[in-house]
Amino acid sequence: MLKETRGFDFTGYKPTTLTRRIKRRMDALGLAEVGEYRDFLELEPEEFARLFDSLLINVTSFFRDPPAWQALRETVLPEMLAAKDPSRPIRIWSAGCATGEEAYTLAIVLAEALGPDEFRERVKIYATDLDEDALQQARAGVYSERQVAELPEDLRRTYFEPAGPKYAFRRDLRRQVIFGRNDLTHDAPISRVDLLVARNTLMYFNAETQTGVIRRFHFALGSPGYLFLGKAEMLLNHGDRFEPIDLRKRLFRKIPSRRAHGAAHKAWDEVERPVKTSPTRLEQAALNAGPVAQLAVDLAGNLAVANARAELLFNLRPRDIGRPFHDLEVSYRPVEMRSVIEQVRKDGRPAELRDIVWHRTAGTDPSVYHVQVVPLFRQPGEAVGVGISFSDVTHYRRLRDELEHSNRELERAYEELQSLNEELETTNEELQSANEELETTNEELQSTNEELETMNEELQSTNDELQEINDALRARTEELDSANSFLSSVLRSLGSAAVVVDRDLRVQVWNTGAEELWGMRAEETQGHELASLDIGLPVREVLPSLRRLLTGEADSGGLEVTLDAVNRRGRPVRLTVQAVALRDERSGIRGVIIIMDQLNAADA
Numbered sequence: 001m002l003k004e005t006r007g008f009d010f011t012g013y014k015p016t017t018l019t020r021r022i023k024r025r026m027d028a029l030g031l032a033e034v035g036e037y038r039d040f041l042e043l044e045p046e047e048f049a050r051l052f053d054s055l056l057i058n059v060t061s062f063f064r065d066p067p068a069w070q071a072l073r074e075t076v077l078p079e080m081l082a083a084k085d086p087s088r089p090i091r092i093w094s095a096g097c098a099t100g101e102e103a104y105t106l107a108i109v110l111a112e113a114l115g116p117d118e119f120r121e122r123v124k125i126y127a128t129d130l131d132e133d134a135l136q137q138a139r140a141g142v143y144s145e146r147q148v149a150e151l152p153e154d155l156r157r158t159y160f161e162p163a164g165p166k167y168a169f170r171r172d173l174r175r176q177v178i179f180g181r182n183d184l185t186h187d188a189p190i191s192r193v194d195l196l197v198a199r200n201t202l203m204y205f206n207a208e209t210q211t212g213v214i215r216r217f218h219f220a221l222g223s224p225g226y227l228f229l230g231k232a233e234m235l236l237n238h239g240d241r242f243e244p245i246d247l248r249k250r251l252f253r254k255i256p257s258r259r260a261h262g263a264a265h266k267a268w269d270e271v272e273r274p275v276k277t278s279p280t281r282l283e284q285a286a287l288n289a290g291p292v293a294q295l296a297v298d299l300a301g302n303l304a305v306a307n308a309r310a311e312l313l314f315n316l317r318p319r320d321i322g323r324p325f326h327d328l329e330v331s332y333r334p335v336e337m338r339s340v341i342e343q344v345r346k347d348g349r350p351a352e353l354r355d356i357v358w359h360r361t362a363g364t365d366p367s368v369y370h371v372q373v374v375p376l377f378r379q380p381g382e383a384v385g386v387g388i389s390f391s392d393v394t395h396y397r398r399l400r401d402e403l404e405h406s407n408r409e410l411e412r413a414y415e416e417l418q419s420l421n422e423e424l425e426t427t428n429e430e431l432q433s434a435n436e437e438l439e440t441t442n443e444e445l446q447s448t449n450e451e452l453e454t455m456n457e458e459l460q461s462t463n464d465e466l467q468e469i470n471d472a473l474r475a476r477t478e479e480l481d482s483a484n485s486f487l488s489s490v491l492r493s494l495g496s497a498a499v500v501v502d503r504d505l506r507v508q509v510w511n512t513g514a515e516e517l518w519g520m521r522a523e524e525t526q527g528h529e530l531a532s533l534d535i536g537l538p539v540r541e542v543l544p545s546l547r548r549l550l551t552g553e554a555d556s557g558g559l560e561v562t563l564d565a566v567n568r569r570g571r572p573v574r575l576t577v578q579a580v581a582l583r584d585e586r587s588g589i590r591g592v593i594i595i596m597d598q599l600n601a602a603d604a
Contacts, residue, residue: 001038006048008130010055012185012209014447017454021054024458049133056131057204058098059457059464062105062151064199065231069109071249076226077113080194083224093193093220094127095184096201100138101147103127103177104169106197108159111173120176126190128182139179141169146467184213189220196221199250200230200457203450207443214238218254225254232453234446293390296376297325297341304385313390334358340373341386348383350374355397368397497596500582503550505530505543508591517596519568536566537596542577546592549581562599574599 003009010018022037025047031037041047063069084090090110094103103125111119129135148156148167160167182190184201196217202210217227218241227242229235229250235242242252293313296305303325306316314330331337335356344351353371360367370391378384491498491511497518500509506529510522518535531539541563548554558580567573575596582591 001041002048002051006052008052009183009186012205012212013055014204014206014451014454016451017204018055020455020458021057022051025051025054052131053133056129056134057454057457057461058131058134059200059460060098060101062101062108062148064102064105068228068231068249068251069105071246071251072228073109073113075245076195076228076251077109080224080226081113084194088122090123090195091190091193091222092123092125093190093196094125095182095196095198095217097127097129097135097138097179098131099134100127100141100177100179101143102197102199103138103179104141104159104174106195107169107173107177108155111159116173120172123176125177126193127177127179128184128190129179130181130183132181135179135181141174141177142166143168184216185209189216191220192222193220193225194222195226195228197228198230199228200232200453202229202233203453207447211237214241218242221254223254223256227252227254230453232450293392295330295388296385297388298385299345299383301325301341303328310390334367334369335371337371337373337388341388344373344375344386345383348375355393366394367392368394499530499594499596500591501530501546501594502591503589505546505550505592507533514596517567517598536568536570536573537575537577538563538565542579546579546594549579549592550589552581552589554581567598 003011022034026032026034026037029037029040029047031040041051081090092106092110094106097103106125107119107123110123110125114122127138129138142163143160144166148160151160156167159170159173161170162168184198185205198217202213205213214235221227226245229252231250233250235244235252241255243255245251245253290307290309293310294305294307295303295310298304301324302322303316303320304322306314306321310316310330314328316328316330320328325331325341326338335353335358340351340353351373353373356369356371357366358369370393372389372391374387374389375383376385376387491509491513497513497516498509498511499507499514502508506527507525510520510525514525515521518533518537520533520535525533531543533539542559542561545554545559545561549558558578560576560578563575563577565573565575575598578595578597580593581589582593584590
């Protein structure tokens with residue numbers, strides 16, 4: 001009905017919350033059935049506004065949950081401002097801003113971080129909500145003393161101006177806060193936002209709607225972009241979109257959809273061309289940097305090249321270059337190389353010797369090498385020598401031995417593993433089932449947490465309403481106390497004994513003059529019938545006249561009689577008794593006022 005007649009679609013909200021808020025309005029009106037309430041809505045259009053206010057729970061305050069705001073100031077803002085170009089504007093979005101306290105809190109935090117002048121030049125805060133009445137109050141920026149009571153005194157003095165009994169946010173800073181209506185479930189999000197604040201807004205939506213809203217938030221944020229949620233809200237299934245900065249304080253950073261892939265390459269004509277290096281030096285440097293020991297033997301059988309690793313491994317010296325290879329120890333240790341070199345030089349094809357074990361020194365573990373012997377050509381068909389490479393494969397040989405040992409162990413364990421495989425599969429299925437149950441339970445707990453937070457805000461909203469009613473009752477009580485004090489003063493100031501009775505002739509007022517005359521305190525007489533009081537006044541003589549006054553049969557001027565009585569000391573006195581009817585605003589008779597004056601001897 002709300003969607004069809006007023007255009008507000010609440011289908012994405014949690015049904016439990018909607019049901020509870022609608023039931024609240026029904027209880028306030030004394031309606032038991034939903035059909036009755038629908039009929040009432042059709043007959044009383046103003047009820048739509050009250051229902052709408054009930055559904056949109058506008059609970060907010062300045063710096064709500066202060067530790068979270070402190071984390072925002074200390075963690076997110078420095079990172080965000082450091083990454084932002086000083087010439088670019090800073091865009092903030094407060095989604096679900098209610099009556100604006102959260103948006104103005106953002107303004108205070110950023111003004112403190114940047115200074116008022118830079119804040120006015122760079123910052124734009126876009127505050128949105130669905131409730132137009134709340135937005136009107138937010139645009140005014142005027143708050144009661146109770147609403148700003150939680151603000152520190154220095155911030156209240158710096159950022160608010162007195163506006164009669166209330167406080168108004170500074171006009172020069174208020175221009176940077178722009179309020180507008182936005183439905184998070186349907187309207188397009190504000191784009192290129194640096195910081196998005198949506199505290200205790202997502203918890204009112206069901207899971208499907210939350211996913212859609214979070215997708216809009218991800219689109220709205222720039223890169224880098226930051227998200228600030230309420231304490232009851234989490235991003236359980238959105239790790240691909242946001243990463244936590246401070247999970248406990250609900251601060252998140254946007255994960256870009258496509259990450260940048262390195263810096264751009266320079267064009268070929270922009271690349272600085274390298275300075276030419278001597279080929280001999282370059283080749284020698286490349287050989288020395290290689291991880292493999294390398295030698296080269298020329299066609300005459302002399303050692304022509306040895307890199308740094310070969311010199312270290314085979315104890316070669318620079319003077320060995322040019323010596324006959326067969327005179328060097330490396331020609332036969334760790335393996336006989338002379339025949340292999342001759343064969344390679346003759347055939348022109350490479351040869352490979354694998355798993356050559358070399359005990360370099362006694363008492364140490366042996367080393368294992370792969371040796372490659374290849375012919376070297378200056379150009380096709382023109383041989384210039386033979387190259388020899390020694391690759392240390394000790395580590396790999398050890399790994400291979402360990403692998404073989406492990407394989408034997410695995411073979412022995414295979415049968416056991418085979419027998420356990422079925423048990424593992426069964427356990428895996430049970431774990432999968434348990435995991436699904438845990439995920440379901442986690443989602444239910446999250447939903448329950450959001451529901452509890454929603455109820456907490458509803459209770460806070462109700463508490464605010466009760467506080468307003470309490471303030472009104474306190475004011476009425478003060479007025480009533482003042483009126484009672486005034487009436488008591490009047491009655492005390494009368495020298496006469498004054499008594500007020502209701503229509504049943506029960507005592508309602510018994511002043512101090514009556515206490516002095518008859519010796520009974522006011523609390524002993526109130527609520528008792530006048531005729532039942534043990535006083536020295538012949539009440540029965542005046543009762544008929546009093547009843548005529550109550551029925552309106554007597555003269556409107558009242559009655560006056562003189563009676564003999566006995567005072568509280570037991571002495572006879574002569575009294576003048578005057579009685580008039582007590583009338584309300586509509587001239588209805590509510591009781592009788594009786595004034596009793598004691599006559600002195602001369603008057604008697």
